[in-house]
Amino acid sequence: MTTRSTGLCNKWTMLTMAVLPLLVACQSVPTQEAGLSKQATAVASQDAPVPVLGKDAKGHSIIAFFGAPDTDSEGSLFKEAQQGGFYRVYKGKNAAGQLQVQDFYQANGAPQTSVFVVDPAANVLDWAVLPQDGQITFYRPNGAVRGVTTYQQGKLEGKDIYYNADGTERSVYTWRNDLLDGPFFAQYPGSQSRVEGVAKDDAIVSIKAFDDRGQPLPQEDAERMLEASMIFWYDDIFQ
Structure with missing residues (x-):
């Protein structure tokens, strides 16, 4: 998300490095509703890499x-x-020997993510462990899709789509080897303002933004909107 000349690239890279690992962790709600004991007793498991x-x-x-x-x-x-x-559950290994896990909301036991795979050498008890390969879907507590992201060898790859609570798209980014590479789009929450463009190797090739009335905005405003789009995502996903 970025142009080398404006320094937005460095800002965006720092922001994504800090925020994207949190994709695999979210939020919320009380314990008894999920049918969980307040103190779980460790039990033996021949399959799980850690105690159940x-x-x-x-x-x-x-x-x-x-x-x-x-x-x-x-x-x-x-x-x-x-x-x-x-909480996180263990779902066994896939054919490639990768570990499969899934996260759930505490209160209602609803999925917070789809099943995702992690490298066998990864720490499955790490809040910020990243998916290794394939697509991961994130859900809101009511079951609505929050976002869909794809990883390849532990790095962002392909389209990364994030949705508003009403199901409309808030942002769409295209990644290649953890770098922004391809079309991107982001809408300012609660308005019709939007930014769109194309990036290559984490540098902006073209960018433009429009206000609520569809009028074009200066490039510096477009760059700010692009940078802010991840902050809005972060604020929403942890509320």
Whole structure:
């Protein structure tokens, strides 16, 4: 998201490095509704790479509990359910030997992500562990799709789509080997203002933005909107 001459590239790269690993972690809601005990007892598992802490109401093998966002324990690992947090289950290995995990909202046991694969050498108990290969879908607590992202060898690859709560697209980015490369689009939340363009190797080739009335905005405003789009994503995904 960026042009080398304006320094937006460096700003965007720093922002994505800080925020994108949090794709695999989210938020929220109280514990008893998911049918989870307040203190899960570790049980043996021949298949899981780490101890299984217990089962949820659907019989999933829980391997980790994580602290809720906007608290001192955000993203921290626990051995028991955390109010407002989420939990991770182990789903076995795929044909390639990669570990399959999935995250769930604590309160209602609803999926926060689809099943995603991680490298066998990765720490599956890490809040910020990244998917290794394939597509991962993120869900809101009500089951609506929040975003769809694709990884290849642990790096962003292809289209990354993020949706507003009403199902409309908020942003679409195209990645190649963790770099912005291809068409991008982002809409300013709560308005019709938008920014769009094309990037190559993490540098902007073309960019333009429009206000609520469809009138073009200066390039510096377009660059600010592009940079802000990830901040809006971050604020929404952790609320």
